[in-house]
Amino acid sequence: MKYKIIIFEDHIQMQQSLKELLEDDEDFCVTGTYDNAKDIVRIYEHQQPDLIISDIDMPEVNGLDGLAQLKKKYPDAKVMIFTVFEENDKVLSAICLGANGYILKSSSGKKITEAAKDVIEGGSPLTPIIASKILQHFPKRQVVNNEMEMLSKKEKEVLDWMVKGYSYKMIAAELDKSVETIRTQVKHIYKKLNVQSNAEAILKTLNKN
8 A cells, every 4th residue: 555645845846856756656656736735734634644745935824834733733644844944943943843854855866755754654854964953952951860761771772773763664673673562662762751752852862961
């Protein structure tokens, strides 16, 4: 069964190129393309996609506003931001609003399709460059000592792979575990670190010293 993807991108040539790139992969089916996020909630409800790929800078309703609307009603919806923006405030806003991944349009076709699969399979593509940009906005602080210490050895191992950008499926293969086992361990990590997403867990880990 193919993964259903919806694209929000106002540049028609880029929209078509992304659609063709994804549909060249046998795992994907693009079920809709839109030039702004005005009706993102209604579209999501109607099509129930596995992933939304959204630009930030669009007319009428931009990607960040659309992301906020969608996550407010459907917090589990998977959204990957696809943009030319590298500015700290744009990156930070997207992550804080609940983006599941963030990839630049300058990325290779292979990186884009891999990132899309990562998000669908539970990963959170957040390159070291993007992570470092976000960290510039976080004041250096002492993470509560108990937080990291509360993690078991296996949970720390899973977290290390998450920081490297691995999806649940990839982590499961590395550790010779089932994907469901990894999902359960990640839930425990969230609870112990008091975070709600992979991106938050990664940022807290990178900012712990």
